[in-house]
Amino acid sequence: MLIVVRLGSHIPLPGIDKQALANLFAQVVSRSLFLDLFLPGALSRFSLFALGIMPYINASIIMSLLQSVVPLFEQWAKEGQEGRSKLNRNIISMGNSSAWFNTSCRN
16 A cells, blocks of 8 residues: 555646746745655645545545435445445545546646
């Protein structure tokens, strides 16, 4: 898993102007270095894994809130392991959609 994360942090996102990104990081050195500590170089390279786990966490929070509103999600939460499996598949789908949306809006 560590190898996948390290490789993903070196894959740059398409459509990113590396020179403009370098200029931006040169202007805000202190904040960018602090954030880059948590994402080992992924943020300064604007790589595939620069988003980290935030899309998944956001999707998980949204799904937890939707359980009290959507009866189907509430039913799945009460079904035990099979229901949790269905909820987790939806969380992963929402997280992937959120990550795709975030990266496509940045270009």
